[in-house]
Amino acid sequence: MEIFAGFTAVQIAVALVAALGSAFIRGLTGFGMAILLVPVLALALPPVEAVLLTNALALMIGATEIRSLVRDAERSAWVIGALVVVTTPIGLYALSLTGKDAARLVIALIALSAFVAILLPKRGEGAPGRLATGGVGVLSGLMTGYAGMPGPPVVPFYAGRTLPRSIIKASMQLIFTIAASAGLASALWLGILRWQLLVFALVMLPMVIAGNRLGARVSGRVSDPAWRITVGLVLGGAALAAFVRLV
Template identity: 65%
Template sequence: MELLAAYAPWQIGAALVAALGSAYVRGLTGFGMAILLVPILALALPPVEAVLLANFLSLFIGLSEAKRLVRGAEKTAWRIAGLVVLFTPLGLYGLSVTSADLARFLIAMIALSAFLAVLLPKRSGAEPGAVATGGVGVLSGLMTGYAGMPGPPVVPYYVGRDIPRETAKTSMMLIFTIASFAGLVSGAALGLLAWRLPLLAALLFPAVLIGNRLGDLSSGKIGDTLWRAAVGVILGGAALAALVRLV
C-alpha cells in the first residue's frame, strides 16, 4: 500500500467511479472504456499514468473474456491487432515527449473524432479492403500509444457496417485487449511504467468487473437500433465532457 500513497484519496475515488462507469459502457456497447476512462483519469493523474492504467484495466477484463473474444471475433480483428502492436510504441513515445496540457487537449480531440466518425453513413457488411483495414490498424496503434484509445478508428470500422452486433462487439474487444497489452509492453520498454500502476489497477478491477457485467446484461435487453444509437450518444457525451473539462 505504500506505493499507492503517491495518490490522494480523491484521485483513487475518481478513478473508481470512472472505472465502474466506463466498464458498464464497455459491457453495453463493446467499446468505450478507454474513451471514457482516459480523459477522466488524465485530470487526476499524469497523462502517461492515465493511459497505462487504462491499459491494465482493459487487459484484465479482456483476459477474463478471452474464450468469447477469440470465438466470436471477425478475422479482420487479428490483422488490425497485429498493426496495433507494431505502431503502439511510436504513439506512446510521442505522448512521453508531449506536455501534459497539450496531451490532454489532443486526447479530447481524439474522443471527438470517434463521435464524428460513427456518424458516417452505414455500410454493407462486406469486409473492407486491405488498405482500409491496414489504415485502421496503423491509426489505432498510434492512438493506443498516445491516448490509450484504440477505439476511434476501430468503432466506425465495425459499428458502421451491417454485421451482427456480437461480431462487432467481440471484434472490437479482442483488438482492445491486444492493444492494451501492446501499450503496457511499450511503456515498460520505454521506462514509463511505474510499478504502483498495476496495484492501483488491481484495486479498481472489481469495479470494472461489476460495471462490465451490468453493461453486458443491459446489452441483451435492447435491439440493434437502440444499441447503435447508444454508441453514438456515448461517444458524443464523452467528446463533449472532454471538451468541457478543457475549458
C-alpha cells in the first residue's frame, strides 16, 4: 500500500536502511554509496528510479560538504568532473542502444578492472598525464549515464597514489557530486525525473548524513593501510556483485 509520494512502506524501509549503510561506507572510504545503494534500491524500485534517487542523495550530501570538497580536492578533480558532465548524456544514450546483458557485462568488467588497479603498487603523488586523466573523466561519465556509478574509474586514480587521505576523499567526492548533478540534469532533459523522487531523497537525507558522519568518524581512527584495505574490499565486493548479477 502506498503511504508516501507513491512509495510503499517496504520500499521506504529498504531505502532507509540501504541509505544508512551505504553512507557509512562513503564516510569511511570516500566512495561506495552509489556502488552499494543502487543495487539494493533496485530490489525495491525500478532500476531507473534507483539510479536517480541515488544521484539525488549524492548531490544533496555533496552539497552539505561543498566547502571542504572545493578546498581539499586536487585540481584534476575539476577536469574529470567537467568531462563527466559532457559524457554522462552519451552514457545514457549508449544504454538505450544496448541490451541489459551487454550493459551488465561492461559494468562488471569496469568494476573488476578497478579492483585490479587498486591492488597494483602505489604510484607517486604527482597527477597522471592528460591522457590518463581524460580517460578517467570520459569513462566515469559513461558509467554515470550507464549505471549511476561514476566510482570504478575514479577510485584507483586517486586511492592508488601516495596522496593524503583528505585529498583523495575530497577529490573523489567532488567528482561524484558533479556526476550526480549531471545525471539528474540528463534525466530532467529526458523527462524521466519524477518530483516524488526528490521528495523521497529529502526524507532519506537525514539517514545519509548520519551514516556519512559516523563513517567519517571511524575513518579518522583507522590507519592508512587499514583504510586502503577497506577500499580494496569494497571495490572487490562491488566487482563480485556485478558478476553475480551478470550470471
